[in-house]
Amino acid sequence: MPAPEKIDEFPLKEARQLTRDLLTANPKIYWLDLLFSATLGWCAFYIALYNPWDSYVGVAGFVVAVFALYRAVIFVHELVHLRKKDFEFFRIVWNFIAGLPLMVPSFTYYGVHNDHHKKDLYGTDKDGEYVAFGRQHPFKIIGYVFLSFVLPAVFLLRFALLAPLSWAVPPLKKLIWEGASSLTIDLNYKRPPVTKRDGKYWRFQEIGACLYAWAAIISIYFEILPLKFLILWYVIALCIFIMNSFRTLGAHAYLNKGNNIMSIPEQFVDSVDVTGSPLTALWAPVGLRFHATHHLFPSMPYHNLGKAHCLLMDKLPDNRLYMAATRKSFFHAMRVLWSDAKAHQNQLKEEANSEQL
Numbered sequence: 036m037p038a039p040e041k042i043d044e045f046p047l048k049e050a051r052q053l054t055r056d057l058l059t060a061n062p063k064i065y066w067l068d069l070l071f072s073a074t075l076g077w078c079a080f081y082i083a084l085y086n087p088w089d090s091y092v093g094v095a096g097f098v099v100a101v102f103a104l105y106r107a108v109i110f111v112h113e114l115v116h117l118r119k120k121d122f123e124f125f126r127i128v129w130n131f132i133a134g135l136p137l138m139v140p141s142f143t144y145y146g147v148h149n150d151h152h153k154k155d156l157y158g159t160d161k162d163g164e165y166v167a168f169g170r171q172h173p174f175k176i177i178g179y180v181f182l183s184f185v186l187p188a189v190f191l192l193r194f195a196l197l198a199p200l201s202w203a204v205p206p207l208k209k210l211i212w213e214g215a216s217s218l219t220i221d222l223n224y225k226r227p228p229v230t231k232r233d234g235k236y237w238r239f240q241e242i243g244a245c246l247y248a249w250a251a252i253i254s255i256y257f258e259i260l261p262l263k264f265l266i267l268w269y270v271i272a273l274c275i276f277i278m279n280s281f282r283t284l285g286a287h288a289y290l291n292k293g294n295n296i297m298s299i300p301e302q303f304v305d306s307v308d309v310t311g312s313p314l315t316a317l318w319a320p321v322g323l324r325f326h327a328t329h330h331l332f333p334s335m336p337y338h339n340l341g342k343a344h345c346l347l348m349d350k351l352p353d354n355r356l357y358m359a360a361t362r363k364s365f366f367h368a369m370r371v372l373w374s375d376a377k378a379h380q381n382q383l384k385e386e387a388n389s390e391q392l
Contacts, residue, residue, distance in 0.1 A: 045300035045356045050331060053350050054343045060117060060336035065125060068321075069110055073132040076103030084267055097267070101274045106320040107133040108275065111218075113321060114141050115148045116334050135243045137272060138190035139218060142237035147217045149232055152333045157302050158291030163219030163226070168289040169375035176376065179220065180280045187272035189215070195248035198241050220283060282319045285309060285368035286326040290375060299331070304359050306330045308344060311364040318365060327360035 082096030111134060114126050126141060134140045150156045151164040158165045168176050193215045201207040213225040229237070251268070254260040288305045291297060297305065306327035309315050315324045322329065322337025328344050329335065335343060347357050362368040 057339040072107040105275045140240035142234045143218045146233040159294040163224035170379045173376040183276035186276045194244035198245045
């Protein structure tokens with residue numbers, strides 16, 4: 036990471052001037068992308084469901100379902116940043132075709148992700164989407180990925196059992212809201228009390244996810260759907276969570292020290308753009324491969340982030356600080372994160388040895 040005094044020289048004003056015409060979302064792109072991804076994903080799910088696991092058709096259906104549904108569900112990231120009055124129906128449709136059937140309704144991301152972009156909260160213990168992996172033991176990176184194996188069960192349990200239980204036992208509501216209602220990576224994170232930023236329909240979403248879960252369970256019990264439906268859902272959800280865990284690890288440098296408040300340029304340099312192959316869009320879809328640029332312009336629609344990246348690379352009078360947040364590939368991003376974590380551990384050992392002397 037560049038020295039702090041250099042980061043303060045980041046040409047933020049020039050960057051905003053260059054990209055001021057790229058801040059308007061195109062509803063047609065959003066609708067076509069979401070509907071195509073979700074339709075392709077659920078059709079592929081059906082093909083995988085009614086074909087043998089080891090058949091070419093079944094395997095192809097499974098692979099397509101994973102990537103298409105991952106792309107559809109990751110639109111939750113856009114929902115937080117889109118103007119609510121312009122995309123209200125889009126949010127409703129997204130929940131019905133992606134969020135609810137995969138047990139991640141949009142309220143699980145609202146508010147939480149807004150805090151991740153607040154200047155005084157980013158990278159602190161109030162930011163549920165941040166863990167200083169770059170300053171902790173490298174094996175915590177591996178542990179975070181392995182957490183994905185239980186997440187589908189956790190979310191299914193949360194909406195199928197804990198939700199109705201909390202309706203019957205009111206004291207549970209606070210506990211479930213604080214500890215089991217957020218798409219976060221910090222296991223110590225406690226979600227703040229409900230406000231309007233969490234979405235005015237969050238309770239309906241909770242009920243909807245519960246109904247989706249029990250409709251599937253009852254259908255399997257009465258053999259309307261095969262047991263394979265639940266197994267396939269779990270494995271696909273698991274693959275989505277694993278891919279998203281790698282995407283999350285590749286999204287930041289995670290080098291914030293303690294609860295330091297970081298400026299916008301510091302947040303940018305602590306974030307990552309992954310350029311490289313267009314195939315990067317498979318594991319970091321809907322513009323998330325340009326996560327550092329997104330932190331510069333949180334309201335910029337995903338379909339313009341690539342344009343903004345190219346524009347800033349070409350037109351900034353000095354793009355060296357902008358390039359500091361760029362990684363050539365996913366493996367490059369992981370290698371840098373792992374190296375930073377190892378270097379920090381070595382530094383701690385050296386400090387401990389020098390104190391003993």
